[in-house]
Amino acid sequence: MRSRTARTTTAGGALLGLALSLFGLGQPAHAAEDTTDTAAATGLHVSDGRLLEGNGNDFVMRGVNHAHAWYAHELDSLSHIKAKGANTVRVVLGSGDRWTRNDASDVANVVSECKANRLICVLEVHDTTGYGEQSGAVSLDRAADYWIGVQSALEGQEDYVVVNIGNEPHGNTGYDRWTADTTAAVRKLRDAGFDHALMVDAPNWGQDWSGTMRANASTVFNADPKRNTIFSIHMYGVYDTAAEVRDYLNHFVGAGLPIVVGEFGHDHSDGNPDEDAIMSTAQSLRLGYLGWSWSGNGGGVEYLDMVDGFDPDSLTGWGQRIVNGANGIATTAREATVYGGSGGDTTAPTRPGAPTASNVTSTGVTLSWAASSDNVRVAGYDVVRVNGTTETVVRTTTGTSATVTGLTPATSYTFAVYARDTAGNRSERSAGVQVTTGQGGDPAAACAVSYKVVGQWQGGFQGEVTVRNTGTSAVRDWTLGWRFADGQTITTMWGGTPSQSGAAVTVRPASYTSTIPAGGSVTIGFTGTWNGGNTSPSAFTLNGGTCSAS
Template identity: 45%
Template sequence: MKRKLLAIGAALAAAVATVLLVVTPASAAVGLHISGTDVVEANGQKLIMRGINHPHIWYTGQTRAFADIKATGANTIRVVLGTGKRWGPSNDVPAVIQLCKQNKLICVLEVHDTTGYGEESAAASLDEAANYWISQKANLVGQESYVVINIGNEPIGNTNPAQWTAATAAAVTKIRANGFQHLLMVDAPNWGQDWQYVMRDTAQTVLDADTQHNTVLSIHMYAVFNTSASIINYLDAIKAKGWPLVIGEFGWQFASGEVDDATILAQAQARGLGYIGWSWSGNTDPILDMVLSFDPAQITTWGQRIINGTNGIRATSREASIYGGVQPTTPGTSPSPTPTTPAPSRGCTATYATSGQWQGGFQGDVKVTAGTSAISSWAVTLTFPNGQTVSQAWNATITGTGSTLTARNVSYNGTLGAGASTNFGFLGSWTGTNGAPTLACTAA
């Protein structure tokens, strides 16, 4: 984001380690919460965030970004809001939450005005950020299974970063005293990168301030984390403390001395840590844009790496169970749905669901399940009843014209074990009626 890049340049960028603490058992949880070192849902299922930051406060008209981000396979979106101190105020929280839910995304809401407090004269304090959340309480209560409150973005700059501990603990205390039961996320000082290790060394004070023990730490990883050793050492230090962690922002190594994005992705996957990349679009310097001009057709090198690359979003993301997503029971497989048609031994079935719909547009999801024998490729024919058209697809290559289209597997999801499943999705347009397509699945 344009403002983000200024902050990153001024402060060598940020490293956010999101850490979680042991809390109430899953049976007693209201919604998203901490269990051991994991973020879990109310039903106890682990949620590993695979998300993208969206600069909503500066581009409130770009609401299509929610569906486009979902189309990458992401399960989480971190939405930039403002208190009115510097940007905003964001008075559209209910609409933002609805967009998240409509697109089956976990919604991390963050106040951006706090960025660089103490060094940036215009920044809001964490106390002011807490007051904003309290003002929004009526919009947030009841959304605990869908919403994470990220109290303030990169809330302390490089001037007196030690103030982070008391200020963050006080903000957590104030929010809890006002009855919030949400999972809270707190960003590190030093513009989020914690290069003086204040969060790493003192975060227990913040975690202990939470009467519900439901706070996760977030590290932002930019130029401070430009080597494999710097990343691994920081993550190891947090792990040794027994604090759960998410990487709330990071960029990519577009030049020598920049962030080692490949190591971040690999370490996050190996450790089961969530990550949320910066950012979808809208940066003044588009080097950190995943797509240009909010157009998914103009995907950048950074976008290709984090969305389609090794350990990227498409390969590792799993939809939250609150939206019906399930974690694979074994690597590479998923529980089979009830087939809509009998599956031959070397064949497949396909089931369809509309996962989002808006005026003139919709998002479709198709689950392909192998029969009683393994398959090496599949194809699904979709016949639409009402003249719908498809404009974009992911996890499949779609060909054809008119009402009948054929979706074929891509290189990484054609091979399925017996009974195993994979999903592909698409964005489409409709007028009048949006009836479900009929499906026919073939396999080899």
């Protein structure tokens, strides 16, 4: 056992602004006694530590979280999430205790939209977040009452819906009640007639730094008369090494207990989770993961948005990573077989037209192509850069055009396009187009820059840089530069990609910050380290031109 001091707020509770706490690793759990009658099971169910569909097909969740409780008008996001290849969406709901109640009619509509978009729907109540520590949070018993109140919307939906009883149901105070409270909530729902697969979150803001869920999961599982409970761990700063990720997930697999990563991100205020290890370990163990979150984050964790402003064609760096990166959603998700029969839809879209290039600059190009057709519906397109026998996805889009940025001046590239349908089938690759970027040297821009330290702690800090275009025309594919005075080092960045040589920092834009309109601005954020001093830089350049301070 070891301990360390860390902020243990997770992104699901990040809007709540929580504090530091002391944590340590827990003890191993006991093996589960899985007595599920697979033949008699209906809908999604657990057998031998695995989540299966009603027909016995193994189902591995691959998807994202969507904050419906706060953005009910963004329900179109479900189709956009599906277009990225996801097979599951975890939907945030409110019980009416802390956030507006999502009533039975609204829940039924969410389920209908999940089904229309061929997504498995994990529904969670968010009002329990941080119970025992966060003011206003409610108990799991209260969450169970909510589910009973909307039960009419869920009856007969066992093939499509997992009921996640309550989000992060205990904070860092009173978490020793997790086992009893969770067991009671599960039994209450079973007594009310719920046959659905149930999902339960870990305590400690979902991160289980105390090992409470790890040590007592078998007790909870065996207390469920249906033996149909899935455990959900939220992996943020507590899981900042591959060893910690593998140890936790392998423990559940070894014990025959069903586990999913219900939330995780690429960065967080409580530390830097190892998202690569989370995704690769989940893939190797055939475990589900659901990243946080599609869009709309606030409270200082806006960097966890996967798309900018709910725009499906504006993937952030985090969105690009979880969708198109190694072990990402686009390549590892498999649609539930409940959609389309035993094998699902296996007909691929037609081959899209060869892309044509326009607006070629030294670092970017706009590509357009003729649309594909499909027997059900074309969900989106993958733009790939082809290099010999290898290819890399550089953009995903729901339309028939895309702008690719971050290219090297005076370099030849070949681009092609794939189409994807709602079942995840991929077309043949289109013919390619060769593009040679310009020589570079984009003109210096009229600009003003503001720099501020958002937060600072011993040896580390969070910074923010806002770049304003004070000229009369848009600035595209920009390069920003400055020098640190005290040897500070950037560790992570959102909104741009940094390179640093000594004190000199150069930043290239992300896809969603690549254009600064006339009179407009973009903001990039970062975390860094300091030692001895943290003086703010006073001089900035944009495309080689000096910017004024603002």
